[in-house]
Amino acid sequence: MNLENTGIEEKTVNIKPLDRLMGHHAFIRAGQWDYERVTYDYKIGSKENNITYYIRIQGYAIEGDVDLGNAVIQLKTPLLGKHYYPHGVEYGEEENFPENLVDRAHSLVTRVKEAIDQQEK
Template identity: 60%
Template sequence: MRFENTGIENQTAPLTRLDELMESLGFVRAGQWDYERVTYDRKFEIKNDVFYLRVQGYAIEGDVGAHRAVIKLLKPLLGKHYYPHGVEYGDGEHFPSSLVSQCEAILAKVKEGLANIQNA
């Protein structure tokens, strides 16, 4: 599921500030990066299902590996994990409405945090 009109897509932020913001909201970047891209995931476990809210971005300046990059964000995704195949983000997936609402609230906090970074 792709979240539309969240206000974070196409926003930019320095990587170090973005890492701090995303970590404060429960996202993990871990090893999910290369020198040009980053992926932040937040895991949700509901009953026996696992879901991931994913925010991706790419460097428009600098190098992610050197921690000196400016990241431009893409549209956030919500996916469901299927063992052992991985996470599916397709339109045919069913997501609990409470989870979608929770993700929208988290993304609103990301937007607010990005505004604070840009106004600092």
């Protein structure tokens, strides 16, 4: 599910401050990157059997190189996904997400956006 109108879409941030900022908000990049793209995930546990939710914020380098740590990242529309063990994460619009989870996801992404805004000042 796309998390529309969060304000984070199209933000551009240098990779090193972005990594620090995202880690501060519990969004983990781990090994999810290549030379041009990054993916940050926030894991949300569930009482449902074998279900975990993820908020995913992706971005791509508009200049520089992620591996070298000199990239400028442009962020994309965040996603809310549901992980079905052992099949993987589904982001499709046909997925049903509890309203309180969607609200929480928007709130978490908004906090990240506000932190990016503060960094820009």
